[in-house]
Amino acid sequence: MxxxxxxxxxxxxxxxxxxxxxxxxxxxxxxxxxxxxxxxxxxxxxxxxxxxxxxxxxxxxxxxxxxxxxxxxxxPDLATIRDLYEVRITLELRGIQRVMDSPRLGYDLDAIRALHADWSEYRAAPPEPGPDVLLLDEAFHLRLSEAAGNPSLTRILATVNSQIRLVRAYDYGTEERVTATIAEHLGILDAILEDELGRARTLLHEHVGNSYEVVEAAAARAVAAHFLxxxxxxxxxxxxxx
Structure with missing residues:
Protein backbone atom coordinates (compact mmCIF):
# COMPACT_ATOMS: atom_id res chain seq x y z
CA MET A 1 0.00 0.00 0.00
CA PRO A 76 -25.52 6.47 32.26
CA ASP A 77 -25.98 5.62 35.93
CA LEU A 78 -26.37 8.67 38.16
CA ALA A 79 -24.96 7.06 41.33
CA THR A 80 -21.86 5.81 39.53
CA ILE A 81 -21.36 9.15 37.78
CA ARG A 82 -21.56 10.97 41.11
CA ASP A 83 -18.93 8.66 42.61
CA LEU A 84 -16.64 9.06 39.61
CA TYR A 85 -16.95 12.84 39.69
CA GLU A 86 -15.84 12.72 43.33
CA VAL A 87 -12.81 10.67 42.33
CA ARG A 88 -12.06 13.06 39.49
CA ILE A 89 -12.13 16.09 41.77
CA THR A 90 -9.87 14.34 44.28
CA LEU A 91 -7.34 13.42 41.59
CA GLU A 92 -7.37 16.88 40.02
CA LEU A 93 -6.75 18.65 43.33
CA ARG A 94 -4.16 16.13 44.49
CA GLY A 95 -1.94 17.01 41.54
CA ILE A 96 -1.55 20.61 42.66
CA GLN A 97 -1.66 19.85 46.39
CA ARG A 98 1.37 17.56 46.21
CA VAL A 99 3.38 20.43 44.71
CA MET A 100 2.15 22.78 47.45
CA ASP A 101 2.99 20.29 50.21
CA SER A 102 6.59 19.61 49.24
CA PRO A 103 9.15 22.38 48.52
CA ARG A 104 11.31 19.96 46.52
CA LEU A 105 8.52 19.31 44.08
CA GLY A 106 7.48 21.75 41.43
CA TYR A 107 5.55 22.03 38.22
CA ASP A 108 7.25 21.47 34.89
CA LEU A 109 6.95 25.12 33.94
CA ASP A 110 7.98 24.52 30.33
CA ALA A 111 4.99 22.16 30.00
CA ILE A 112 2.73 24.73 31.69
CA ARG A 113 3.91 27.46 29.31
CA ALA A 114 3.29 25.21 26.30
CA LEU A 115 -0.20 24.43 27.60
CA HIS A 116 -0.84 28.13 28.12
CA ALA A 117 0.26 28.87 24.55
CA ASP A 118 -2.13 26.26 23.15
CA TRP A 119 -5.11 27.60 25.09
CA SER A 120 -4.23 31.18 24.23
CA GLU A 121 -4.67 30.13 20.61
CA TYR A 122 -8.11 28.73 21.47
CA ARG A 123 -8.97 32.04 23.10
CA ALA A 124 -8.06 33.84 19.89
CA ALA A 125 -9.99 31.34 17.75
CA PRO A 126 -12.42 29.31 19.91
CA PRO A 127 -13.34 25.82 18.67
CA GLU A 128 -16.92 25.08 17.72
CA PRO A 129 -19.12 23.85 20.59
CA GLY A 130 -19.52 20.08 20.67
CA PRO A 131 -17.91 16.81 21.76
CA ASP A 132 -14.49 17.74 20.39
CA VAL A 133 -14.21 20.47 23.02
CA LEU A 134 -14.65 17.82 25.70
CA LEU A 135 -11.64 15.95 24.33
CA LEU A 136 -9.62 19.17 24.35
CA ASP A 137 -10.67 19.76 27.95
CA GLU A 138 -9.66 16.24 28.95
CA ALA A 139 -6.28 16.74 27.28
CA PHE A 140 -5.82 19.99 29.22
CA HIS A 141 -6.38 18.30 32.56
CA LEU A 142 -4.14 15.36 31.73
CA ARG A 143 -1.32 17.66 30.65
CA LEU A 144 -1.80 19.74 33.80
CA SER A 145 -1.59 16.56 35.88
CA GLU A 146 1.49 15.36 34.02
CA ALA A 147 3.20 18.69 34.69
CA ALA A 148 2.68 18.11 38.43
CA GLY A 149 4.97 15.10 38.18
CA ASN A 150 2.97 12.00 39.14
CA PRO A 151 2.37 9.84 36.05
CA SER A 152 0.45 7.20 38.01
CA LEU A 153 -2.06 9.80 39.15
CA THR A 154 -2.43 10.97 35.55
CA ARG A 155 -3.13 7.45 34.30
CA ILE A 156 -5.89 6.99 36.86
CA LEU A 157 -7.37 10.36 35.93
CA ALA A 158 -7.43 9.31 32.27
CA THR A 159 -9.37 6.17 33.20
CA VAL A 160 -11.91 8.12 35.24
CA ASN A 161 -12.33 10.64 32.41
CA SER A 162 -13.19 7.87 29.97
CA GLN A 163 -15.89 6.59 32.32
CA ILE A 164 -17.67 9.95 32.66
CA ARG A 165 -17.12 11.09 29.07
CA LEU A 166 -20.61 10.17 27.92
CA VAL A 167 -22.21 12.49 30.48
CA ARG A 168 -19.65 15.28 30.19
CA ALA A 169 -20.40 15.55 26.46
CA TYR A 170 -23.24 17.88 27.38
CA ASP A 171 -20.90 20.36 29.07
CA TYR A 172 -19.84 22.06 25.87
CA GLY A 173 -22.94 22.67 23.81
CA THR A 174 -22.80 26.48 23.73
CA GLU A 175 -20.29 29.14 22.73
CA GLU A 176 -20.60 30.69 26.20
CA ARG A 177 -19.56 27.44 27.88
CA VAL A 178 -16.60 27.03 25.54
CA THR A 179 -15.47 30.62 26.13
CA ALA A 180 -15.81 30.21 29.90
CA THR A 181 -13.79 26.99 29.86
CA ILE A 182 -10.96 28.62 27.94
CA ALA A 183 -10.87 31.55 30.36
CA GLU A 184 -10.91 29.23 33.39
CA HIS A 185 -8.06 27.12 32.00
CA LEU A 186 -5.92 30.17 31.34
CA GLY A 187 -6.69 31.55 34.79
CA ILE A 188 -5.42 28.35 36.42
CA LEU A 189 -2.26 28.39 34.31
CA ASP A 190 -1.64 32.09 34.99
CA ALA A 191 -1.79 31.45 38.73
CA ILE A 192 0.70 28.57 38.47
CA LEU A 193 3.10 30.62 36.37
CA GLU A 194 2.83 33.44 38.91
CA ASP A 195 3.67 30.92 41.67
CA GLU A 196 0.32 31.48 43.37
CA LEU A 197 -0.49 27.82 43.89
CA GLY A 198 -3.14 28.44 46.53
CA ARG A 199 -5.08 30.60 44.09
CA ALA A 200 -4.49 28.05 41.32
CA ARG A 201 -5.91 25.29 43.53
CA THR A 202 -9.00 27.38 44.32
CA LEU A 203 -9.55 28.13 40.63
CA LEU A 204 -9.07 24.48 39.71
CA HIS A 205 -11.53 23.40 42.39
CA GLU A 206 -14.12 25.86 41.11
CA HIS A 207 -13.50 24.68 37.57
CA VAL A 208 -13.92 20.94 38.16
CA GLY A 209 -16.73 21.36 40.71
CA ASN A 210 -16.48 22.67 44.24
CA SER A 211 -19.89 21.36 45.26
CA TYR A 212 -21.06 17.78 44.94
CA GLU A 213 -24.62 19.11 44.84
CA VAL A 214 -23.77 21.16 41.75
CA VAL A 215 -22.01 18.21 40.16
CA GLU A 216 -24.93 15.92 40.89
CA ALA A 217 -27.41 18.39 39.40
CA ALA A 218 -25.28 18.73 36.27
CA ALA A 219 -25.00 14.96 35.94
CA ALA A 220 -28.76 14.53 36.39
CA ARG A 221 -29.43 17.06 33.63
CA ALA A 222 -26.97 15.29 31.36
CA VAL A 223 -28.53 11.88 31.98
CA ALA A 224 -31.98 13.32 31.27
CA ALA A 225 -30.70 14.96 28.10
CA HIS A 226 -29.16 11.69 26.98
CA PHE A 227 -32.42 9.80 27.41
CA LEU A 228 -34.37 12.53 25.60
Whole structure:
Protein backbone atom coordinates (compact mmCIF):
# COMPACT_ATOMS: atom_id res chain seq x y z
CA MET A 1 0.00 0.00 0.00
CA UNK A 2 1.44 3.36 -1.03
CA UNK A 3 1.48 6.43 1.20
CA UNK A 4 -1.56 7.99 -0.47
CA UNK A 5 -3.66 4.84 -0.08
CA UNK A 6 -2.54 4.45 3.53
CA UNK A 7 -3.52 8.05 4.22
CA UNK A 8 -6.96 7.55 2.68
CA UNK A 9 -7.51 4.43 4.80
CA UNK A 10 -6.51 6.32 7.93
CA UNK A 11 -8.86 9.19 7.07
CA UNK A 12 -11.76 6.77 6.55
CA UNK A 13 -11.13 5.08 9.89
CA UNK A 14 -11.07 8.43 11.64
CA UNK A 15 -14.24 9.54 9.87
CA UNK A 16 -16.14 6.41 10.86
CA UNK A 17 -14.92 6.66 14.44
CA UNK A 18 -15.81 10.36 14.66
CA UNK A 19 -19.32 9.88 13.29
CA UNK A 20 -20.11 7.06 15.70
CA UNK A 21 -18.60 8.92 18.64
CA UNK A 22 -20.64 12.03 17.95
CA UNK A 23 -23.86 10.03 17.72
CA UNK A 24 -23.11 8.23 20.96
CA UNK A 25 -22.19 11.42 22.81
CA UNK A 26 -25.25 13.27 21.56
CA UNK A 27 -27.64 10.53 22.73
CA UNK A 28 -28.58 9.78 19.13
CA UNK A 29 -28.45 5.99 19.50
CA UNK A 30 -31.04 3.77 21.22
CA UNK A 31 -29.64 2.87 24.62
CA UNK A 32 -30.64 -0.76 24.47
CA UNK A 33 -30.19 -1.18 20.74
CA UNK A 34 -27.47 -3.56 19.62
CA UNK A 35 -25.05 -2.04 17.13
CA UNK A 36 -24.53 -4.50 14.30
CA UNK A 37 -21.42 -4.01 12.18
CA UNK A 38 -23.12 -4.67 8.86
CA UNK A 39 -25.98 -2.24 9.53
CA UNK A 40 -23.73 0.52 10.78
CA UNK A 41 -21.33 0.01 7.87
CA UNK A 42 -24.22 0.26 5.41
CA UNK A 43 -25.50 3.45 7.00
CA UNK A 44 -22.06 5.10 7.02
CA UNK A 45 -21.15 3.90 3.56
CA UNK A 46 -18.05 2.14 4.88
CA UNK A 47 -16.70 -1.39 5.03
CA UNK A 48 -16.99 -3.48 8.16
CA UNK A 49 -13.30 -3.21 9.05
CA UNK A 50 -13.21 0.51 10.00
CA UNK A 51 -16.59 0.11 11.70
CA UNK A 52 -15.29 -2.79 13.78
CA UNK A 53 -12.17 -0.80 14.69
CA UNK A 54 -14.31 2.19 15.67
CA UNK A 55 -16.52 0.03 17.89
CA UNK A 56 -13.50 -1.47 19.65
CA UNK A 57 -12.01 2.00 20.19
CA UNK A 58 -15.27 3.41 21.54
CA UNK A 59 -15.54 0.46 23.89
CA UNK A 60 -12.04 1.21 25.19
CA UNK A 61 -13.08 4.82 25.75
CA UNK A 62 -16.06 3.81 27.85
CA UNK A 63 -18.80 4.81 25.40
CA UNK A 64 -19.84 1.27 24.48
CA UNK A 65 -20.30 -1.90 26.44
CA UNK A 66 -19.95 -5.45 25.16
CA UNK A 67 -22.46 -8.13 26.07
CA UNK A 68 -22.92 -11.57 24.53
CA UNK A 69 -20.81 -10.62 21.54
CA UNK A 70 -22.68 -7.40 20.79
CA UNK A 71 -22.01 -3.70 21.23
CA UNK A 72 -24.40 -1.42 23.11
CA UNK A 73 -24.28 2.25 24.17
CA UNK A 74 -23.35 2.68 27.81
CA UNK A 75 -26.37 3.56 29.92
CA PRO A 76 -25.52 6.47 32.26
CA ASP A 77 -25.98 5.62 35.93
CA LEU A 78 -26.37 8.67 38.16
CA ALA A 79 -24.96 7.06 41.33
CA THR A 80 -21.86 5.81 39.53
CA ILE A 81 -21.36 9.15 37.78
CA ARG A 82 -21.56 10.97 41.11
CA ASP A 83 -18.93 8.66 42.61
CA LEU A 84 -16.64 9.06 39.61
CA TYR A 85 -16.95 12.84 39.69
CA GLU A 86 -15.84 12.72 43.33
CA VAL A 87 -12.81 10.67 42.33
CA ARG A 88 -12.06 13.06 39.49
CA ILE A 89 -12.13 16.09 41.77
CA THR A 90 -9.87 14.34 44.28
CA LEU A 91 -7.34 13.42 41.59
CA GLU A 92 -7.37 16.88 40.02
CA LEU A 93 -6.75 18.65 43.33
CA ARG A 94 -4.16 16.13 44.49
CA GLY A 95 -1.94 17.01 41.54
CA ILE A 96 -1.55 20.61 42.66
CA GLN A 97 -1.66 19.85 46.39
CA ARG A 98 1.37 17.56 46.21
CA VAL A 99 3.38 20.43 44.71
CA MET A 100 2.15 22.78 47.45
CA ASP A 101 2.99 20.29 50.21
CA SER A 102 6.59 19.61 49.24
CA PRO A 103 9.15 22.38 48.52
CA ARG A 104 11.31 19.96 46.52
CA LEU A 105 8.52 19.31 44.08
CA GLY A 106 7.48 21.75 41.43
CA TYR A 107 5.55 22.03 38.22
CA ASP A 108 7.25 21.47 34.89
CA LEU A 109 6.95 25.12 33.94
CA ASP A 110 7.98 24.52 30.33
CA ALA A 111 4.99 22.16 30.00
CA ILE A 112 2.73 24.73 31.69
CA ARG A 113 3.91 27.46 29.31
CA ALA A 114 3.29 25.21 26.30
CA LEU A 115 -0.20 24.43 27.60
CA HIS A 116 -0.84 28.13 28.12
CA ALA A 117 0.26 28.87 24.55
CA ASP A 118 -2.13 26.26 23.15
CA TRP A 119 -5.11 27.60 25.09
CA SER A 120 -4.23 31.18 24.23
CA GLU A 121 -4.67 30.13 20.61
CA TYR A 122 -8.11 28.73 21.47
CA ARG A 123 -8.97 32.04 23.10
CA ALA A 124 -8.06 33.84 19.89
CA ALA A 125 -9.99 31.34 17.75
CA PRO A 126 -12.42 29.31 19.91
CA PRO A 127 -13.34 25.82 18.67
CA GLU A 128 -16.92 25.08 17.72
CA PRO A 129 -19.12 23.85 20.59
CA GLY A 130 -19.52 20.08 20.67
CA PRO A 131 -17.91 16.81 21.76
CA ASP A 132 -14.49 17.74 20.39
CA VAL A 133 -14.21 20.47 23.02
CA LEU A 134 -14.65 17.82 25.70
CA LEU A 135 -11.64 15.95 24.33
CA LEU A 136 -9.62 19.17 24.35
CA ASP A 137 -10.67 19.76 27.95
CA GLU A 138 -9.66 16.24 28.95
CA ALA A 139 -6.28 16.74 27.28
CA PHE A 140 -5.82 19.99 29.22
CA HIS A 141 -6.38 18.30 32.56
CA LEU A 142 -4.14 15.36 31.73
CA ARG A 143 -1.32 17.66 30.65
CA LEU A 144 -1.80 19.74 33.80
CA SER A 145 -1.59 16.56 35.88
CA GLU A 146 1.49 15.36 34.02
CA ALA A 147 3.20 18.69 34.69
CA ALA A 148 2.68 18.11 38.43
CA GLY A 149 4.97 15.10 38.18
CA ASN A 150 2.97 12.00 39.14
CA PRO A 151 2.37 9.84 36.05
CA SER A 152 0.45 7.20 38.01
CA LEU A 153 -2.06 9.80 39.15
CA THR A 154 -2.43 10.97 35.55
CA ARG A 155 -3.13 7.45 34.30
CA ILE A 156 -5.89 6.99 36.86
CA LEU A 157 -7.37 10.36 35.93
CA ALA A 158 -7.43 9.31 32.27
CA THR A 159 -9.37 6.17 33.20
CA VAL A 160 -11.91 8.12 35.24
CA ASN A 161 -12.33 10.64 32.41
CA SER A 162 -13.19 7.87 29.97
CA GLN A 163 -15.89 6.59 32.32
CA ILE A 164 -17.67 9.95 32.66
CA ARG A 165 -17.12 11.09 29.07
CA LEU A 166 -20.61 10.17 27.92
CA VAL A 167 -22.21 12.49 30.48
CA ARG A 168 -19.65 15.28 30.19
CA ALA A 169 -20.40 15.55 26.46
CA TYR A 170 -23.24 17.88 27.38
CA ASP A 171 -20.90 20.36 29.07
CA TYR A 172 -19.84 22.06 25.87
CA GLY A 173 -22.94 22.67 23.81
CA THR A 174 -22.80 26.48 23.73
CA GLU A 175 -20.29 29.14 22.73
CA GLU A 176 -20.60 30.69 26.20
CA ARG A 177 -19.56 27.44 27.88
CA VAL A 178 -16.60 27.03 25.54
CA THR A 179 -15.47 30.62 26.13
CA ALA A 180 -15.81 30.21 29.90
CA THR A 181 -13.79 26.99 29.86
CA ILE A 182 -10.96 28.62 27.94
CA ALA A 183 -10.87 31.55 30.36
CA GLU A 184 -10.91 29.23 33.39
CA HIS A 185 -8.06 27.12 32.00
CA LEU A 186 -5.92 30.17 31.34
CA GLY A 187 -6.69 31.55 34.79
CA ILE A 188 -5.42 28.35 36.42
CA LEU A 189 -2.26 28.39 34.31
CA ASP A 190 -1.64 32.09 34.99
CA ALA A 191 -1.79 31.45 38.73
CA ILE A 192 0.70 28.57 38.47
CA LEU A 193 3.10 30.62 36.37
CA GLU A 194 2.83 33.44 38.91
CA ASP A 195 3.67 30.92 41.67
CA GLU A 196 0.32 31.48 43.37
CA LEU A 197 -0.49 27.82 43.89
CA GLY A 198 -3.14 28.44 46.53
CA ARG A 199 -5.08 30.60 44.09
CA ALA A 200 -4.49 28.05 41.32
CA ARG A 201 -5.91 25.29 43.53
CA THR A 202 -9.00 27.38 44.32
CA LEU A 203 -9.55 28.13 40.63
CA LEU A 204 -9.07 24.48 39.71
CA HIS A 205 -11.53 23.40 42.39
CA GLU A 206 -14.12 25.86 41.11
CA HIS A 207 -13.50 24.68 37.57
CA VAL A 208 -13.92 20.94 38.16
CA GLY A 209 -16.73 21.36 40.71
CA ASN A 210 -16.48 22.67 44.24
CA SER A 211 -19.89 21.36 45.26
CA TYR A 212 -21.06 17.78 44.94
CA GLU A 213 -24.62 19.11 44.84
CA VAL A 214 -23.77 21.16 41.75
CA VAL A 215 -22.01 18.21 40.16
CA GLU A 216 -24.93 15.92 40.89
CA ALA A 217 -27.41 18.39 39.40
CA ALA A 218 -25.28 18.73 36.27
CA ALA A 219 -25.00 14.96 35.94
CA ALA A 220 -28.76 14.53 36.39
CA ARG A 221 -29.43 17.06 33.63
CA ALA A 222 -26.97 15.29 31.36
CA VAL A 223 -28.53 11.88 31.98
CA ALA A 224 -31.98 13.32 31.27
CA ALA A 225 -30.70 14.96 28.10
CA HIS A 226 -29.16 11.69 26.98
CA PHE A 227 -32.42 9.80 27.41
CA LEU A 228 -34.37 12.53 25.60
CA UNK A 229 -31.85 12.58 22.78
CA UNK A 230 -32.04 8.83 22.48
CA UNK A 231 -35.82 8.88 22.25
CA UNK A 232 -35.59 11.50 19.52
CA UNK A 233 -33.12 9.38 17.55
CA UNK A 234 -34.78 6.01 18.13
CA UNK A 235 -36.63 5.85 14.82
CA UNK A 236 -33.59 6.81 12.79
CA UNK A 237 -31.44 4.08 14.30
CA UNK A 238 -33.78 1.19 15.00
CA UNK A 239 -33.09 -0.41 11.62
CA UNK A 240 -29.37 -0.56 12.39
CA UNK A 241 -29.86 -2.27 15.75
CA UNK A 242 -31.44 -5.40 14.33
Missing amino acids: NARAAGATSDLRHQVYTQLRERLMSGDLPLRGRLVETRVAEMLGASRTPVREALVRLHAEGLLTSDEGGWYPVI GTQAGQLDWQEFAK
